[in-house]
Amino acid sequence: MRATLDFLLNDWLQVDTLLQRERFADHSPETFASVLDTCERIAREKYAPFNRLSDTQEPHFDGERVHLPPSTHAALAAYVGTGMLAAAQDYEVGGMQLPCVVEMAANAFFGKASMAMVGYAMLTSGNASLLMAHGTPLQRQVFAKNEFAGRWFGTMCLSEPQAGSSLSDVATRAVPDGEGFEAEPLGPRYRLRGNKMWISAGEHEITENIVHLVLAKIPGPDGALVAGTKGISLFIVPKMMVDTRGALTGERNDVALAGLNHKLGNRGTTNTLLNFGEGKFPLRGGSGAGLDGAGSGAVGYLVGKPGEGLRCMFHMMNEARISVGLGAVMLGYAGYEASLDYARQRPQGRPFTGNGKDASQPQVPLIQHADIKRMLLAQKAYVEGGLALELFCARLVDEQHTGDAAAAKDAGTLLEVLTPIAKSWPSEWAQEANSLAIQILGGYGYTRDFPVEQYWRDNRLNMIHEGTHGIQGLDLLGRKVTMNGGTGLQLLAERVSRTIEQAGQQAGLAEPANQLAAALQKLGAATKAAWATGVPEEALANATPYLQAFGHVVLAWLWLDVALVAQRVGRQGQVAAMRYFFAYELPKIDAWLAVVAQRNDTCRTLLEEWF
Numbered sequence: 001m002r003a004t005l006d007f008l009l010n011d012w013l014q015v016d017t018l019l020q021r022e023r024f025a026d027h028s029p030e031t032f033a034s035v036l037d038t039c040e041r042i043a044r045e046k047y048a049p050f051n052r053l054s055d056t057q058e059p060h061f062d063g064e065r066v067h068l069p070p071s072t073h074a075a076l077a078a079y080v081g082t083g084m085l086a087a088a089q090d091y092e093v094g095g096m097q098l099p100c101v102v103e104m105a106a107n108a109f110f111g112k113a114s115m116a117m118v119g120y121a122m123l124t125s126g127n128a129s130l131l132m133a134h135g136t137p138l139q140r141q142v143f144a145k146n147e148f149a150g151r152w153f154g155t156m157c158l159s160e161p162q163a164g165s166s167l168s169d170v171a172t173r174a175v176p177d178g179e180g181f182e183a184e185p186l187g188p189r190y191r192l193r194g195n196k197m198w199i200s201a202g203e204h205e206i207t208e209n210i211v212h213l214v215l216a217k218i219p220g221p222d223g224a225l226v227a228g229t230k231g232i233s234l235f236i237v238p239k240m241m242v243d244t245r246g247a248l249t250g251e252r253n254d255v256a257l258a259g260l261n262h263k264l265g266n267r268g269t270t271n272t273l274l275n276f277g278e279g280k281f282p283l284r285g286g287s288g289a290g291l292d293g294a295g296s297g298a299v300g301y302l303v304g305k306p307g308e309g310l311r312c313m314f315h316m317m318n319e320a321r322i323s324v325g326l327g328a329v330m331l332g333y334a335g336y337e338a339s340l341d342y343a344r345q346r347p348q349g350r351p352f353t354g355n356g357k358d359a360s361q362p363q364v365p366l367i368q369h370a371d372i373k374r375m376l377l378a379q380k381a382y383v384e385g386g387l388a389l390e391l392f393c394a395r396l397v398d399e400q401h402t403g404d405a406a407a408a409k410d411a412g413t414l415l416e417v418l419t420p421i422a423k424s425w426p427s428e429w430a431q432e433a434n435s436l437a438i439q440i441l442g443g444y445g446y447t448r449d450f451p452v453e454q455y456w457r458d459n460r461l462n463m464i465h466e467g468t469h470g471i472q473g474l475d476l477l478g479r480k481v482t483m484n485g486g487t488g489l490q491l492l493a494e495r496v497s498r499t500i501e502q503a504g505q506q507a508g509l510a511e512p513a514n515q516l517a518a519a520l521q522k523l524g525a526a527t528k529a530a531w532a533t534g535v536p537e538e539a540l541a542n543a544t545p546y547l548q549a550f551g552h553v554v555l556a557w558l559w560l561d562v563a564l565v566a567q568r569v570g571r572q573g574q575v576a577a578m579r580y581f582f583a584y585e586l587p588k589i590d591a592w593l594a595v596v597a598q599r600n601d602t603c604r605t606l607l608e609e610w611f
């Protein structure tokens with residue numbers, strides 16, 4: 001993988017051009033390489049050997065405490081030691097000012113080694129980055145800085161038992177904590193009560209404190225909650241109370257673990273049902289006496305303005321979704337490498353000859369069969385294509401933050417359109433790669449003696465969290481391609497056309513270039529046809545096939561763009577993967593786009609009782 005990663009970063013994306021920017025001026029190709037070396041080594045030594053253990057020794061709650069294998073504590077301590085939690089942050093908050101694309105590339109090694117152990121770190125840096133964007137100077141100093149330093153870890157508490165995809169139905173309440181609630185130095189102080197479901201990393205003892213970022217509603221004067229997402233606010237709710245210097249006060253906040261969820265995969269990350277403010281840990285300190293006069297209610301400090309909670313959360317979504325997509329890719333990559341290794345070693349069957357099979361000859365390794373090569377090439381196309389997609393998006397984040405005004409604006413617009421793809425495409429296709437890896441190992445792949453089944457189980461999560469597959473489709477077709485008069489789609493089409501033009505002039509690439517031009521045209525036509533009547537139910541009934549087709553067109557584009565460079569530097573494997581993608585994958589868009597363009601109503605008009 002390292003050679004592919006280096007090729008994508010250096011030859012294709014030319015990350016060294018970022019060194020000319022002021023923000024990255026202290027870096028060099030050597031500092032980038034040394035970050036990758038360190039992360040590759042720590043992932044190999046501290047993560048990979050314990051990935052299976054993190055699955056078999058599932059987190060366990062004894063009623064008081066949650067237990068995790070010591071190797072998880074050691075792996076995360078090693079990660080904290082690399083400084084990667086703050087890799088892309090400013091020097092003054094302990095960061096390295098690394099480009100996002102290098103940060104993501106370095107984190108890819110951990111994802112491949114043990115996705116379940118990566119969860120804690122991903123959530124922590126996401127949480128702290130949100131506070132850097134929306135917190136007060138003291139909130140940044142006390143909470144974000146301690147998270148970047150790895151002293152405390154963080155969570156994102158959005159979901160509730162009755163509010164998953166539909167966050168407008170969040171029912172956790174936040175009420176001002178006494179008269180002087182607004183004068184609290186850590187931010188306006190509220191008391192929260194409600195239940196948060198599915199909270200990853202919601203309880204553990206890896207760090208001395210956990211900083212929960214919680215969405216809750218502040219009731220109006222009549223005591224009722226405002227309907228819809230506009231009423232949602234964001235709060236910092238620490239597990240242990242802290243003072244303005246960041247020292248623990250010794251009091252426990254009223255956040256209680258109701259239980260752990262027992263998951264299909266990704267088991268090494270604790271997943272929790274948290275009760276906020278039920279009175280298990282009453283707190284009398286501060287300005288108020290709690291919700292019941294006896295100290296119940298979890299203390300939370302408002303972040304940003306009331307009613308702007310979801311906006312603040314969404315600030316982080318682009319990067320969080322690139323991280324989820326990258327995680328999916330890396331699980332796919334792990335399965336690809338394991339099945340490639342197996343296919344090279346396992347002798348089974350004999351090749352066809354002019355006279356049939358010659359049983360007197362020794363068996364050949366699996367990799368010599370065309371069907372096994374098909375499954376390996378499919379995996380390669382999915383995971384290396386997915387890696388290119390995530391790095392490309394991360395490079396857009398850098399452009400958005402450090403490019404000139406026009407380039408930054410374009411990068412932001414493109415990211416808006418590509419983010420649903422960055423999240424959902426690898427969730428689906430790197431998962432398919434994991435399934436093919438199992439298939440290559442045959443019966444052995446179906447056992448727990450080989451790692452591929454765990455990769456498949458771990459990866460199954462990615463189509464569900466951070467916005468389900470269906471919700472990503474609705475976001476793409478319902479919002480992203482139509483917003484601002486369709487400028488995002490137009491910009492994407494321009495970029496794709498540029499690649500088509502270059503490929504048309506390079507030997508051997510004219511045919512895929514023509515194929516991509518036709519695909520782009522079909523995508524544009526289907527988008528228009530979907531919205532031809534302007535009726536959202538008609539357009540959006542087939543939003544998921546649209547998402548799939550859109551993703552495949554984006555991937556075909558990126559593969560062609562990668563092949564332009566791969567061909568020049570003699571990387572035959574990438575050229576073959578591009579050819580595979582155009583021959584076996586891109587034609588699938590016709591079926592997906594047909595139902596979109598027809599506004600096919602088979603599913604939409606089906607009556608429940610017909611099932």
Ligand SMILES: Cc1cc2nc3c(=O)[nH]c(=O)nc-3n(C[C@H](O)[C@H](O)[C@H](O)COP(=O)(O)OP(=O)(O)OC[C@H]3O[C@@H](n4cnc5c(N)ncnc54)[C@H](O)[C@@H]3O)c2cc1C
Binds near residue numbers: 198200201466
């Ligand atoms: C392992 C794991 C970790 C998680 N970690 C966190 C975390 O750290 N923090 C957090 O806040 N949440 C977390 N989640 C929650 C996750 O984000 C939700 O599971 C997800 O948002 C879906 O919500 P739900 O499970 O209630 O499913 P539902 O919203 O009930 O969805 C069920 C199905 O219905 C579809 N659906 C729903 N609404 C619509 C609609 N309007 N139109 C069409 N189809 C629709 C969905 O696409 C899905 O296929 C985690 C979940 C899991 C499983």
